[in-house]
Amino acid sequence: MSGAYRQTRVEIPELTVEQRCSHMGEILHSYDKEEAILEAQRCLQCAMPFCVQACPITQDCKGYIDKVAQGRFDEAAKITLLGNPLATVLCKSCYHYCEEDCVKAGRGTSIAIRHLKRASMQFGSSDLLYVPLPSRGEKVAVVGGGPAGIMATWELCLRGYSVTLFEAQPFLGGQIETIPKYHLDGDEIEVDIARFRNFDLKIVTGKKCGVDFTPEQLMQEGYLAVYLAIGASAPGLLKIPGEELPGVFHALTFLLNSNHNPKGFLGRTDRTTIVIGGGDVAMDAARTARRFFSGPVTVAYRRSWEEMPATEEEREGITLEGVQFIAWRAPIKILGKDHVEGLLVARTELGPPDARGKRAVITVPGTEEVLDCDTVIIAAGQVADLDGFPKELDLKTPRGWPEGKGEGWACGMEGIFASGNKSIVYAMSAGTRTAEAIDAYIARKKGRTPIPRPHPFGEGPSVPLPTGYGEPSWTL
Numbered sequence: 001m002s003g004a005y006r007q008t009r010v011e012i013p014e015l016t017v018e019q020r021c022s023h024m025g026e027i028l029h030s031y032d033k034e035e036a037i038l039e040a041q042r043c044l045q046c047a048m049p050f051c052v053q054a055c056p057i058t059q060d061c062k063g064y065i066d067k068v069a070q071g072r073f074d075e076a077a078k079i080t081l082l083g084n085p086l087a088t089v090l091c092k093s094c095y096h097y098c099e100e101d102c103v104k105a106g107r108g109t110s111i112a113i114r115h116l117k118r119a120s121m122q123f124g125s126s127d128l129l130y131v132p133l134p135s136r137g138e139k140v141a142v143v144g145g146g147p148a149g150i151m152a153t154w155e156l157c158l159r160g161y162s163v164t165l166f167e168a169q170p171f172l173g174g175q176i177e178t179i180p181k182y183h184l185d186g187d188e189i190e191v192d193i194a195r196f197r198n199f200d201l202k203i204v205t206g207k208k209c210g211v212d213f214t215p216e217q218l219m220q221e222g223y224l225a226v227y228l229a230i231g232a233s234a235p236g237l238l239k240i241p242g243e244e245l246p247g248v249f250h251a252l253t254f255l256l257n258s259n260h261n262p263k264g265f266l267g268r269t270d271r272t273t274i275v276i277g278g279g280d281v282a283m284d285a286a287r288t289a290r291r292f293f294s295g296p297v298t299v300a301y302r303r304s305w306e307e308m309p310a311t312e313e314e315r316e317g318i319t320l321e322g323v324q325f326i327a328w329r330a331p332i333k334i335l336g337k338d339h340v341e342g343l344l345v346a347r348t349e350l351g352p353p354d355a356r357g358k359r360a361v362i363t364v365p366g367t368e369e370v371l372d373c374d375t376v377i378i379a380a381g382q383v384a385d386l387d388g389f390p391k392e393l394d395l396k397t398p399r400g401w402p403e404g405k406g407e408g409w410a411c412g413m414e415g416i417f418a419s420g421n422k423s424i425v426y427a428m429s430a431g432t433r434t435a436e437a438i439d440a441y442i443a444r445k446k447g448r449t450p451i452p453r454p455h456p457f458g459e460g461p462s463v464p465l466p467t468g469y470g471e472p473s474w475t476l
């Protein structure tokens, strides 16, 4: 370590508020090499790295930070890619759970672990190709090209399976494709998937399970297992009058089209917008509307600012970027005849505690008022689209995305598995664990032992897991 030890983080370069509100360009910029080395040198290289333990895919961040600190960016990139096939995506968009648990968080500021991943990808040779075991021609179908499906594809292909990845949309990425471009530029998925070129992998886009084919058909066609990684990709509805009016957008559709087809989809830009919701998706929608539309943007939420589930980063984002906020309001009706002309809301307050002591939000009679707007964006959560899926799958959807109820997320029909999760890296972790369960299931059928994850670059029998690796909570 050179020079005096820095307690505080090397500042991450970012656009000023004035610069960022006029376009969708990325807010955060990468460190230059010197800044990255300086920041990495703050890492204590802990014997028990809580950062690694906190990462849902146990990314060896301690390892790549060590290499960055020495200016050895090629080695840093390789360590990053060893356990993380979506590193280009995650180095800009991960919610960096690792940083919360970094020991430095309590003694100044945590190491900029995510941003150092970005430095390793940017300055190191990151255009490597993964090296799978020779294909045995054993077919597995993965339905859903989001992070859970992509991660499972990576795990299975590395182990020598022949995977077909089916995706309903014309592109891979799942909900990653809805992340605004001021967070994620747009071609990161392609960059990551390019490292899959040596796999026995067929990607089929624009085909929807339940419409174009069914899980049972796939099993009949000779797939040994099917993984349903379809996420919670349909928008939740408010079920209030006026929701069908022109001028009403659902956040998922709004954000997807803002990235893929802004001119054609958004139309006129002189809009006065109300966003309904208090999560990160609502904040993304408000900040995107702020950039595309010239009129005021307001977030209306049914609880207080303090109770809003959105992350600190997103709250700060809407505040700095001039989005207005109204607390304690519930939508009653979207007004208008041929187009949105206003939003009828009522004041809310906390009701009496229920059996578990939780106080629900109730509307206060006689407090209705009309909020001025001609555009409403609804961010009322997401649900799974299970149209055309057989009931015998016996799926549960307590958190939106469908999951099998059996061990390793096995479904009610043999050979079919389903899982997902709440963020990119958690969904990837679900993809890993489900792939392990699928491999164990096929191994049992074939009378062999499960295949441990091979070295992703073919340089050894298997990947040495970093210190701090936590075993899955279930056994096969």
Ligand SMILES: Cc1cc2nc3c(=O)[nH]c(=O)nc-3n(C[C@H](O)[C@H](O)[C@H](O)COP(=O)(O)OP(=O)(O)OC[C@H]3O[C@@H](n4cnc5c(N)ncnc54)[C@H](O)[C@@H]3O)c2cc1C
Binding pocket: 093, 094, 095, 143, 144, 145, 146, 147, 148, 149, 166, 167, 168, 169, 172, 173, 174, 175, 176, 178, 179, 180, 183, 207, 208, 209, 210, 229, 230, 231, 232, 233, 252, 255, 280, 281, 284, 385, 401, 419, 420, 421, 422, 423, 424, 425, 427
């Ligand atoms: C606006 C927004 C911003 C977000 N920002 C972040 C962020 O910054 N960081 C972060 O970590 N997480 C973020 N998330 C959450 C994260 O994107 C999700 O948790 C994650 O993508 C879930 O992964 P998944 O693979 O389980 O499902 P999904 O990403 O939903 O992928 C499921 C895929 O299955 C496809 N599919 C669905 N049904 C079918 C079918 N019947 N047949 C074929 N294909 C089908 C879908 O088209 C989709 O591509 C964000 C989410 C949203 C909506």
Ligand code: SF4
Binding pocket: 054, 055, 056, 057, 058, 059, 061, 090, 094, 095, 096, 097, 098, 099, 113, 114, 117, 425
């Ligand atoms: S993937 Fe996310 S949680 Fe894991 S080390 Fe990287 S930034 Fe941290």
Ligand code: SF4
Binding pocket: 042, 043, 044, 045, 046, 049, 050, 051, 052, 062, 065, 101, 102, 103, 104, 111, 113
């Ligand atoms: S916990 Fe923080 S200081 Fe310790 S190894 Fe991880 S990043 Fe470095």
